Amino acid sequence: MRTLLILTKQPSLAAAIQSVLDQTKYQIVAKEDVWEAESLLTRGAIDASILDVDLTDVRAVRLIEEMKNCAPTCPILIFTGAKSNEWEEDAYLLGVAHILTKPVRSKLLNTLLDRCFKNFEQKAPKAEAPMMSSQVKAHPQQDHVRGLEALRNFSGILAHSLDVDAMLKEFLLLLREIIGVNRAVIFLRKPGDTMGSQDDRWLRSTCAIGLEQTFFDHFALSLTAGIGSHLRRSGRILKVDSPETLASREILKEFQLLGAQVAIPILDRESLIGIAVFDERLTGDPYANEELALIFHMLEEVGLAIRNSWLHDQLASNHAMVEDILSHLGSGCVVVSSNLEILHANTSARKFFLNQRTGKNDVEFSDLPQDLGSKVFTVMKTGLPVPAFKYKFTELPDLFYHITILPFRSQAAGPTNAALLLIEDITEMEKNQRLEVEASNLRLVKSMAEHLAHEIGNSLVPVSTHQQLLAEKYDDPEFRASFSDALASGVKRISRLANQMIFLARDKSDFMDKIRISELIVEALREAHLYHTGKVVSPNFKTSEEPWTVAGDYKALKHAFSEVMLNALQANPKDPNVSVRITEDETRGSGYSLLNVEVRDTGTGFSAETAEKAQEPFYSTRNVGLGLGLTVTRKIIESHHGKVEITPTQKGQPGMVRISLPLTSQI
Secondary structure, eight states, X not given: OEEEEEEOSXXXXXXXXXXXXXXXXXXXXXXXXXXXGHHHHHHTOOSEEEEEOOBTSHHHHHHHXXXXXXXXXXXXXXXXXXXXXXXXXXXXXXTOOEEEESSOOHHHHHHHHHHHHHHHHHHSOOOOOOOOGGGSOOOOOHHHHHHHHHHHHHHGGGGGOOOHHHHHHHHHHHHHHHHOBOSEEEEEOOHHHHTTSOOOOEEEEEEEESSOGGGGGSOEEESSSHHHHHHHHHOSOEETTSHHHHTOHHHHHHHHHHTOSEEEEEEOSSSEEEEEEEOOBTTOOOOOHHHHHHHHHHHHHHHHHHXXXXXXHHHHHHHHHHHHHHHHOXXXXXXXXXXXXXXXXXXXXXXXXXXXXXXXXXOOGGGSOHHHHHHHHHHHHHOOOEEEEEEOOTTOTTOOEEEEEEEEOSSTTSOOOEEEEEEEEOHHHHHHHHHHHHHHHHHHHHHHHHHHHHHHHHHHHHHHHHHHHHHHHTTOHHHHHHHHHHHHHHHHHHHHXXXXXXXXXXXXXXXXXXXXXXXXXXXXXXXXXHTOOSOOOOOSSOGGGOOEEEEEOHHHHHHHHHHHXXXXXXXXXXXXXXXEEEEEXXXXXXXXXXXXXXXXXXXXXXXXXXXXXXXSTTOOXXXXXXXXXXXXXXXXXXXXXXXXXXXXOOTTSOOEEEEEEEEOEEO
């Protein structure tokens, strides 16, 4: 990476030049006067200079002369807004490589810089590393070692520091006091980069002594090249006169730019988090290897302290974010400690519990209603959450709230440290649900009225027709027989419809009857035949061999099974056949077994759609009937703690309905 010095009083020009250059190849140092950059030029830390001058008078020529005096071999480019031929000629005679007119043009500038460095490398002699005073054999004094030992012991307490900038500043000042460091700077990675949330390839200056901090506004060490890359790979101390430095022009240039003699990695015992770069002592004496090793170990302690500080900042940031989120929640949020102190109460919670009390801003545990406070106390003692429940505040009788109380633990198996009380206003939700239920009920009533009117009308049509002819044909025996059949059919249909309405309207059944299930099925099939005019069939099992009994409402269960039997008879009216299979479920639980009654027919079976909708009200695949048979069956069976299952069948297979009931005893 090459370093470019830009002399300009206009920051916009430096920014424009930096924006058009490849940051992996060039780094920018911007200064306003030559004297500010004199030390960099004389040390050879600058690869090329760009001057912002107007070639209209002698001042520009004097500036070029001063630059050449400081760095005779450094290429110079000029950006000018105004020029004259005379002064342009003088500039070229003084050694200026190129004169460019504003504005900055990217392709031209990059091409000219590449050409300048190519010519310079062909002409310039091989760079030699500056002599390091450590080449003169020196022995550290015992008092220096003792001082560093004391500083190393002191560094053990740095792990408790949470202010990185202040800690590093104090560390460098102590280092200067004990071993006389002349100039020093510490570069660090971004905290997010070391914790895996960012991807940054740079180490930036955090603290420096003996150097201008403004110099580091445009300077950083790269993790992919130069000193940063080498220390990241090796993890060892790097000196300016080491073979690695002499073999790398990038590393040598960065040492020259910083005026430094040694670079030491800052590790947290896992990875590189920073680099400390030191100049020689104030007296010019060299550092002994023992001193550098001790500094390395001290910086390792500092690295651990830095990581702890970053983790603390991250924790504090997360805490502040969570607190900010809770404060903006529309729901009330209260955190109660194990000693029943309120650790946090957001704005909504204060509104709930303080109720705009004047002179009070903080919620106390005594502000909670007694019943809520007792539940919080129970959660704290048992460590178990309270099931969510609805709640109404006494002073807010028209509002409904949803309360949740959860325990907090610092460890999975440890005691409860705190409890979280969440209060959500569900008044609008309750209102909407009530309106939806009312609307649903109105729709159901409308649908039921339409179906009832249609079914009753169909039942009364034959009766009405015969009634109109009654006066004329009463003496006709055939008419009287037809009239009798019409009356019987109408009465049965309306009677069945009335029974369905009665069982749908009942809230619960009487469970006092002990019912032998086989006898119940026979009676149910007999009742089903009352509404079916086809062939009379019997179930293919013997009542004496089916000993199971259930507890329930005999009349209700008989109606439920008769609806299933009638559905089986109607599946194949020409040749009906009802097969009943009763089994006891081997899975036992809650003190009873399940009795499964499977009713099969000789029809075409249930399609997937029919099986899904068969138990819905008013659903029917036939042209007659109200479509409430299986709906009533499900309601009755579920009131007996059982269930009705209708499974889709393959084409050509018979239909099957399974009814499961709890089995209470056997005789």
